[in-house]
Amino acid sequence: MTLLRTARRLAGAALVLTVFAAPAASSASAQAAAHPSLRPADVIEPPLPVEEFPGQVREACGIWQGLDWPQAPRPTDYPVADTRLVIRGSNVYGNRSRDLPLDGRYREYDVNPRTPGQYRDAERIVRDPDTRAVWYTDDHYATFREISSGCE
Incomplete structure (x- = not known):
């Protein structure tokens, strides 16, 4: 008892x-x-330089830097130089989950080029054009890791 x-x-x-x-x-x-500097738990710390990310992230940063990080008014497929592939970018990312700093204004960019007509995968780069801060997600916004350098 x-x-x-x-x-x-x-x-x-x-x-x-x-x-x-x-x-x-x-x-x-x-x-x-x-x-706004406080972040939810699904932002993986610490921020890392782009060299610490998978190779396709470094390549995507190079593609988007070469395209001057476009900010089209609607989602757009951009041709990847010297290939028959396209890569989608410039979509507005609304940060509705509030995972990224609340005072930001964000655009999303695909990581992996694809054949026109193919479905997009889950990998994205999200960038604030005002601060030039950049985050990577490999699971369609479930988690983020900030890219500290090399992808501005």
Whole structure:
């Protein structure tokens, strides 16, 4: 019987802790909203230079730098020099998940060129043209890692 009472007491304490923990979580969200430099947990730290990313990320940075990071009013496929491939870019990225700094204005760019008509894959570069900050996602915006240099 003593073990059962202890278990009930612990279960009750856990419930109380859960109830009292909820406002702290919402105040953390409010704090993150008030301070755009605070980031959610799905931004992988630390930022890395482009040389630390997979080769296709370095190549994509080179393609987009060569195209001067276009900002077309609608999604556009751009020809990749000396190939029959295209690469999509300049889409507005709305940051609705609030994973990136809230005061940014973002554009998304594909990482992998493709044959015209083929479906796009999940890899993207997201860039703020004002600050020139750049992030990479290989899982269609579930996680991001900032590219600290080499992809401005």
